[in-house]
Amino acid sequence: MRVGIGILGGGTVGGTLARKLLEDREVIAAKSGIDLELVRVAVRDLSLPRVFPASYATDRPEDVVADPSVDLVVEVMGGLEPALGLVLAALDLGKPVVTANKEMVAAEGPTLFTRAASKGVSLLFEAAVGGGIPLIRPLSESLSGERIRRVLGIVNGTTNFILTAMESEGWSYEAAVAEAQRLGYAEADPTADVSGADAGAKAAILAGLAFGVWVGPDRVFVEGIEGLDAADLVYARQLGYRVKLLAVAEDTGDGVVARVHPAFVPLDHPLSGVRGAANAVFIEGPDIGELLFMGPGAGGGPTATAVLGDVIEAARELLAAAQVAPRIRFGPGTVLDFADVETKWYLRLEVVDAPGVLAQIAGVFGEHRVSIMSVWQEGRGDAATLLLVTHDAPESNHRAATDALRHLDVVRQVAATVRVVTDEP
């Protein structure tokens, strides 16, 4: 049966999707029994060349949504507006929507899910997290019977490329960013990636799906990789770790927390082996044990493939004439303040090399109830570098201890602090 497809956005993902729909129409029909007919593609600039015939292009996205021969709308424009208004308009017309828009889903998820449910149509967003890696469907369907404890993700390929280059080539942060830009892995303005904002939206979505509690992007603690020193990547290796920008969604027992920050990951953990621009997500639960999903986190081909999988599924549900029940419901739940969340910290201190220094430093940690797991000291002349890894302590205690360290005469500099994420939380 025929389903007319309208695409909002004619960039890399939208263009690749249009090409796949045109090229693979018969293969898809044979495999799924559904005839997907591309109707229109809304592009920003009609004068640019496209990988699909110009006759499909229009610069009026609202016309695509309203077109009666469009039965299903794909939104791959990105950003909040006008995407949100167009998606809500499509849902109001009873048209299923497939989107790859992490920002929109993270910020307006509950609005979108409620609207879709009230209209009895599908709203699918497999490509919003992890690009081409099937994650959303496994999390919200296959694992719906598991009390997931923690989700750890490398969900931003740009920053993983930069960190891999810094570590394996010994490059500075600036040099690695420049190389990522040269190869097309980073934008001219890389802020959304390196600040952790992109990963933050994805962490909010992962937490919502894993725990049925909508965290929202504003409640996600986000720290980027801009402040990382290449020296700490070297020290990480000496201590048995690699540094990764992790998105963490966790149910601590007291509540749910979502956070993004650089993290020391043990060398024997599967996530520490994820190199270059790849993405991976690691899921832990009492019955399932440990699951790893790894693959391409971005790019036109992978992302368009994930979108197309959603399109086929949404078309299937549309043709089944089902009142589509929402796949996951969101309860009130408790979202924790990050200040109360316990983590281990790695600290690099530049200190005076004199008797009694370690005792003073240990004293500060003790006052703030942070206990130290291990200490390494490298002397050099009258100064020394001290590397410490702590046991778990609340974020607020770590911060207070670090502030107090800065005021010690014997501490010349708190040169680095990075959270440590291990198998044993």
Added chain:
Amino acid sequence: MRVGIGILGGGTVGGTLARKLLEDREVIAAKSGIDLELVRVAVRDLSLPRVFPASYATDRPEDVVADPSVDLVVEVMGGLEPALGLVLAALDLGKPVVTANKEMVAAEGPTLFTRAASKGVSLLFEAAVGGGIPLIRPLSESLSGERIRRVLGIVNGTTNFILTAMESEGWSYEAAVAEAQRLGYAEADPTADVSGADAGAKAAILAGLAFGVWVGPDRVFVEGIEGLDAADLVYARQLGYRVKLLAVAEDTGDGVVARVHPAFVPLDHPLSGVRGAANAVFIEGPDIGELLFMGPGAGGGPTATAVLGDVIEAARELLAAAQVAPRIRFGPGTVLDFADVETKWYLRLEVVDAPGVLAQIAGVFGEHRVSIMSVWQEGRGDAATLLLVTHDAPESNHRAATDALRHLDVVRQVAATVRVVTDEP
């Protein structure tokens, strides 16, 4: 809304599922909006202790299927009959079925899918391949828009445990099997695992889902690990490989082939790093690139979690009162004879150490149009060990060449042949 659940099979998976349904009923209802009520569990022997209350147990599985308060049937007995008859009876009553039975799905997939489609109910089998790893849904839904080229899987934890122990501990095959039995990873009679039969059924299912062509277990080429010599695991490492029992489903362009055999896997391939009883599946396609799914391939907790995910999805579809359209259709397609399929081979030959030996051996390969990629020779006294890796050649050519080698006077023994699976097919 309430959905009554009947379970056929009260072993590890059925028992764990019953426990989860009883313990997590409220959590699941809050998250999915569906009230799953356990009604009955059919067990083989009522006198055995269970992890769920005895009041749920019955030894009459046909009564569970027929019970009007059972809306959905879970089949976790395994084996062909009586499982198949019971599942068809449930579908005929319009009850959705969730099964973990790889044997039944591999052998009778088309019968089951057709019957379910004609009754408009779901038949889900996520746990049939890869235990707790979500694979079936990603393959049949998320990747339905991709022209998958190849699926490589480590889908039998028992044999992966044995191979890992042989390689890392230097144990003989017999010692590794005994240790696997001692730890509960292998049955008292390990034949179904070590012969490759278990992996063969899974390869048939993976090929069907990846390519929309039902291969069926009888068309799968299967070679087990019984004949492996620990020496070849050592040589594999020297040549840059690890030996894994791989399930391979491939679309060569000429047709589809499914096969299971020990394989040399390059050390830098993600599958070579899968250790112990873990499972993993690696999927390749032109748009998606490469995807890896890794996790627990067996065990009550992971498998019951996968089954429960299916139960929630099937219940959701039942409550949506949808005519459930089949997720994937199977076409006629071409299933290749394994004799025509091209692979690379590793061979270990025990030969006489004399001038002209290599020329004779190379001549035999040339006559059978098998070209040699690399040769290593280790002399010892008047004998020598020759390790060869070939380029791609059809299975039938490899076999004819190997037979001819056995008739050469200078070849004392063809001590081992193992197929090589690389990134570049």
